[in-house]
Amino acid sequence: MLSTDQSSGRFRLLLPLGLTALAGFALLRSALLAHNWGDVDADLGIGTLARLYGTGALYDLAFLAYAAVPLVLYLMLVPQRLYRSRWQRPLAYGLCFALLYGLLFVLAAEWVFWSEFGARFNFIAVDYLVYSDEVLGNIRESYPIGWLLGGLGLLALALLWALRRPIGRALDGDSSGKVRLLTGCALLLLPVAAYLALDQRPGQAFDNQYLNELAEDGPYQFFHAFRDAQLNYAQFYIQHDDEAVSAELRRQVQQPNQTFLTPSGYDLSRHVDNRDRGPEQRLNVMMIVVESLSAKYLGVYGMTDADATDLTPNLDRLAGQSLWLSKLYATGTRTVRGLESLTLSVPPTPGESIIKRPHNGGLFSLGQLFAARGYDSTFLYGGYGYFDNMNDFFGKNGFRIVDRADMTAPEIAFANVWGVADESLFGRAMREADADFAHSRPFFQLVMTTSNHRPYSYPDGRIDIPSKTGRNGAVKYTDWAIGDLLEKAHQKPWFKDTLFVIVADHCAGSDGRTALPVDRYHIPLFIYSPAHVQPQRIERLVAQIDVAPTLLGLLNWSYNSRFFGKDILHMTDSDERALLSNYQHLGLLDHQRLVVLSPGFKASALAPPGAAHARPLAVDDPGLDPALALFQGAARVDSGHLGLWQGQPQNAATRPAGLP
Incomplete structure (x- = not known):
């Protein structure tokens, strides 16, 4: 018989990891705001800050809804017998360490990207993923990459230690197969809701472009840029006759x-x-x-x-x-x-x-x-x-x-x-x-x-x-x-x-x-x-x-x-x-x-x-x-329909007939 605490289920594992991610994104947003304070309006008020952080948190949650899908599937589908086996706990802690390390890596990458381009991840970041040899080489030659990666690893271990108790309680808990299925399906609907309810980016919510960038979630924008590297002019821009x-x-x-x-x-x-x-x-x-x-x-x-x-x-x-x-x-x-x-x-x-x-x-x-x-x-x-x-x-x-x-x-x-x-x-x-x-x-x-x-x-x-x-x-x-x-x-x-x-x-x-x-x-x-x-x-x-x-x-x-x-x-x-x-x-x-x-x-x-x-x-x-x-x-x-750039207009080296 499972205790009341246990019956709350293995999905409690999502809570400490999700809250840590939200805190990390908020800290990054605050650090970037402080870094560019001189370029932001001096009369930045409580209302504007609340809107900035509220919008940012909304897009952070949207990204986390997508990012949690593999973990939700794992928690939903692994049978109770395997979940309670001896290898499960070290595997789960290893997975949590990898997730925390990935979070810290993304936060550090966003800081570096902002330092170079003054923006959250965008099409440029997509290019840099495609051309990884040049980019990774550039990073190796520009930064002490070994020390940075090692430092991120130590910080991830420290976070894992700090979260050991809520993670342990989640690993001790379990639920019936029916409850797991219903809970997992409900959680899998969250990214669908984010896709349907949210614009692909906050848009121009503020007069100041830095604030618009800060209101975004970098990883969320990265995948948006990866999917939509081109914008159809007729679909998104003003047109006249x-x-x-x-x-x-x-x-x-x-x-x-x-x-x-x-x-x-x-x-x-x-x-x-x-x-x-x-x-x-x-x-x-x-x-x-x-x-x-x-x-x-x-x-x-x-x-x-x-x-x-x-x-x-x-x-x-x-x-x-x-x-x-x-x-x-x-x-x-x-x-x-x-x-x-x-x-x-x-x-x-x-x-x-x-x-x-x-x-x-x-x-x-x-x-x-x-x-x-x-x-x-x-x-x-x-x-x-x-x-x-x-x-x-x-x-x-x-x-x-x-x-x-x-x-x-x-x-x-x-x-x-x-x-x-x-x-x-x-x-x-x-x-x-x-x-x-x-x-x-x-x-x-x-x-x-x-x-x-x-x-x-x-x-x-x-x-x-x-x-x-x-x-x-x-x-x-x-x-x-x-x-x-x-x-x-x-x-x-x-x-x-x-x-x-x-x-x-x-x-x-x-x-x-x-x-x-x-x-x-x-x-x-x-x-x-x-x-x-x-x-x-x-x-x-x-x-x-x-x-x-x-x-x-x-x-x-x-x-x-x-x-x-x-x-x-x-x-x-x-x-x-x-x-x-x-x-x-x-x-x-x-x-x-x-x-x-x-x-x-x-x-x-x-x-x-x-x-x-x-x-x-x-x-x-x-x-x-x-x-x-x-x-x-x-x-x-x-657009390609007119083909007016293709080839040369008549003969590029001579005058057309009828001209002097």
């Missing part, structure tokens, strides 16, 4: 030297005529895309890091010798977003970058345009190009691939888990250029660096900041490597006929008070060629998607285009704008305000753009028209 939106889009992309090749609709095929600038130039192009180079790290931008001095002497000097676009903004927060913008000249769309999506080949791209004119279009990457699907994308869109797998040991001066040192990558780029020059073939190189990335390691003796001491050192090393490249390239016979384009893929961080903090998207761009480019500082507000048409304009190329971007040198004051995004929010920035489109058919505006609080916009607000033209238009083209 296609005829009006496409007409507005055409007005936004057209410039005086362009003629549309189709009468209406989302097909942006148009002829770009640059003959008035002079004869077409077949110059080489080396586009260096620098990992995570925020404008704020450069001296010419007034370097805002008080702990750093003179990080970028080479780039600062280059600014005065180049066509310097000083108000360029990245379209996204990941490398693939930057590469997408630079090669396809397309606004960001919700979810993953086009680079990582299926059916991403044969697109109208910068690589295809150069290849059509006989250039050797090459994508050079310091890491392994399978990461983020880069080799697949570039290989199907006009580029030859050279990545770490193609480099021999003597070529590599230094490497970490993310890739070879920038100097080694630049050395290979120059050897590729030498080979093209020897065969009288012009080249277009897109060179993607990796050194300015955690663990921030690089060869010794290059700069006065020791390796692996932080991003400042990585920035200074990258600057040194670019200076070394240009010095060596100056001795090459192809130097005088080469344009060097130096641009960042995105900023070093994207966290801020708002969904799209404008200052976290500001990146540098220098176009350097002493024989062909007059030094000039251009202060127009421009987007990453404008780089490709501007580059082709500098070459005086006339071509047929489907780009969404504009030639900056043909811009007027009314053309100025930038595009910002993360995985969910899409923003159009001008000098007066930032308009943001969000899931749930929401729109808001920040005026001025750096304001801490957004003003909601009605669905029919005419101020939405420019943003909808670009983002709804890009989504329509991206």
Whole structure:
């Protein structure tokens, strides 16, 4: 006969483990709130805190309902005879230790992820799970992983000891098979109820983006991101009439030297005529895309890091010798977003970058345009190009691939888990250029660096900041490597006929008070060629998607285009704008305000753009028209039904019939 205490059942095991998990999530939420207190409103009141922790606890419970399913099944299905056997107790304690260790590991991982990205787990965390070799290697090289894992193990043992009595009582108890079945089925309904009753994330419950992130549960968001890596624009975002939106889009992309090749609709095929600038130039192009180079790290931008001095002497000097676009903004927060913008000249769309999506080949791209004119279009990457699907994308869109797998040991001066040192990558780029020059073939190189990335390691003796001491050192090393490249390239016979384009893929961080903090998207761009480019500082507000048409304009190329971007040198004051995004929010920035489109058919505006609080916009607000033209238009083209990015519009190298 079971006692009353025993008859309460083995499911009591869930109570101490669940309460410990809730306490752990609450402590993490409190620690993150304290860590970012300066970025949260100073007048944070009791009501707001109660709503924050209440919402957070609700999503924590939803995650625990899912996470408890295996344990509930075990407790429900194991017969009483086996549950009371000698091996059950050590097995149960071992299982409890594993669960507590897993909880602590998740809490520590969330802290590290927040430190890097200023957010709870999202699509980036999903990517990091998929590319585990790079990520685990990065963690090993950045943190004392053995000590951390050992410390978590000791803490898990301490928690297990503290919970030994309630766990023991649960292991001593039992219930009849019928009670176990009914209780287990009731508990298994909880994740179903969470799925039906809760939105996939708390949404924009607060004006402050940090509070929205804190209200979430990281593991819950991780599985949501794993399941829904793409967002269907039509399902989640404001839309207006296609005829009006496409007409507005055409007005936004057209410039005086362009003629549309189709009468209406989302097909942006148009002829770009640059003959008035002079004869077409077949110059080489080396586009260096620098990992995570925020404008704020450069001296010419007034370097805002008080702990750093003179990080970028080479780039600062280059600014005065180049066509310097000083108000360029990245379209996204990941490398693939930057590469997408630079090669396809397309606004960001919700979810993953086009680079990582299926059916991403044969697109109208910068690589295809150069290849059509006989250039050797090459994508050079310091890491392994399978990461983020880069080799697949570039290989199907006009580029030859050279990545770490193609480099021999003597070529590599230094490497970490993310890739070879920038100097080694630049050395290979120059050897590729030498080979093209020897065969009288012009080249277009897109060179993607990796050194300015955690663990921030690089060869010794290059700069006065020791390796692996932080991003400042990585920035200074990258600057040194670019200076070394240009010095060596100056001795090459192809130097005088080469344009060097130096641009960042995105900023070093994207966290801020708002969904799209404008200052976290500001990146540098220098176009350097002493024989062909007059030094000039251009202060127009421009987007990453404008780089490709501007580059082709500098070459005086006339071509047929489907780009969404504009030639900056043909811009007027009314053309100025930038595009910002993360995985969910899409923003159009001008000098007066930032308009943001969000899931749930929401729109808001920040005026001025750096304001801490957004003003909601009605669905029919005419101020939405420019943003909808670009983002709804890009989504329509991206849908695949129109196929308007596929291939070349007529012949990319010649004028259409009937044009002079």
